[in-house]
Amino acid sequence: MLEFFELFQYKFFTNALLAGLLTSILAGIIGTYIVSRRIVFISGGITHASFGGIGIAYFLGLNPFLGAAVFAVFSALGIEWSAQKAKVREDSAIAILWSLGMAIGIIFVFMTPGYTPNLMGFLFGNILTVTTTDIIVTAIFALIIIAANILFFRPILYTAFDENYASTTGLNVKLIKYSMAVAVALAIVLSIRIAGIILVLSLFTIPQAASMLITKDYKKIIFWSILFGFIGIIAGLSASYFMDIPSGATIIFALISIWIMIRAVIFIKDKLNLK
Incomplete structure (x- = not known):
């Protein structure tokens, strides 16, 4: 335990914790909408399509996260x-953009003059x-969200649960959906460093899945998702550091462990008929 607190003297660790907290807030809010x-x-299609921007940015000598x-x-x-x-089936459009983005990214990365960049950080993350x-x-983005x-x-709530009802209330559903699509895209890209x-999409879905075992209230799901997300990031980050294993995968494993524990507690409670 003492060794863990000694890590706070290192800037890379405090940066990782701050990034984990901010990402938990982003993922909690945006993930609940997703x-x-x-x-x-x-969202999975958007995530993988973003790799195309990384490849093009590498080729042009720009910041890969901007791309x-x-x-x-x-x-x-x-x-x-x-x-x-365009009357294209949503799943078809996702599959096309997913494949196109990954293909463009790989092509441009390997067309980049000089050395081939290490893609492990982009594919699997490194919070450190x-x-x-x-x-x-x-x-800044978290404050905006x-x-x-x-x-x-x-x-946002009406659009998330029932677009047709939202339209009948006079809301501009198209504007809300497009705006939230942009928010989802940016939140995912800003979280790539973590997982x-x-x-990365696991950060936006697993805490929500765990939260929905406890409550169905939208606001409470956001709160619990932020809490579970941050706990999972701290646990995963610590295990990653002490065991010298990839941080992204360890964080996701910690989040899944939280879901399993909550599910087990609920199962045992139901079996014992506890109130």
């Missing part, structure tokens, strides 16, 4: 547009590489 609207598969953000936003808007306007700049950018969800809570492209 799960409630049942667009986990769409990922641009590509993810356009992919999110493209999926929403194709489903509403988070910089102060990353924290500032994530903090918090403010937007406070100001527009009911429109990587392969695993």
Whole structure:
């Protein structure tokens, strides 16, 4: 235990904890919308499509996360547009953009002059590489998301659960969906440092799955998701450091362990007929 607290003297560890807290807040809010609207598969498509932006950014000598953000936003808007306007089945549009993004990313990465960059950090994440700049950018975006969800809570809630009802109330559902698509895309890209492209969507779904075992209230799901997400990140980060294993995978394993424990407690409680 003492050895754990000694880690706080290292800047990389405090940066990782701050990034974990901010990511938990983002994932808690955005993930609850994703799960409630049942667009986990769409978010997965956005996540993998963002790799195309990483590849192009590498090729052009730009910041790969900037490339990922641009590509993810356009992919999110493209999926929403194709489903509403182009009459393309949503699952088909997702599969096309998912495959296209990954293919473009791989092609441009290997076309980049000089050495081949190490893609492990992008694919599987490394929370210990988070910089102060990353924290500032994530903090600003988290504040925007918090403010937007406070100001527009009911429109977001209605759209997440029942688009048809939301339309009958006079809400601009299209604007809300497009805006939330952009928010989802940016939140996912900002979280790639934590778990990587392969695993990042788990941060936006597993805490919510655990929370929904406890409550069905939208606000409470957000609260519990943030709490479980941060606990999972701390546990995974600690295990990763002391066991010298990949942080992204360890964090996801910790989150799944939380879900299993809650599920087990509920199962035992039901079997014993406890109140």
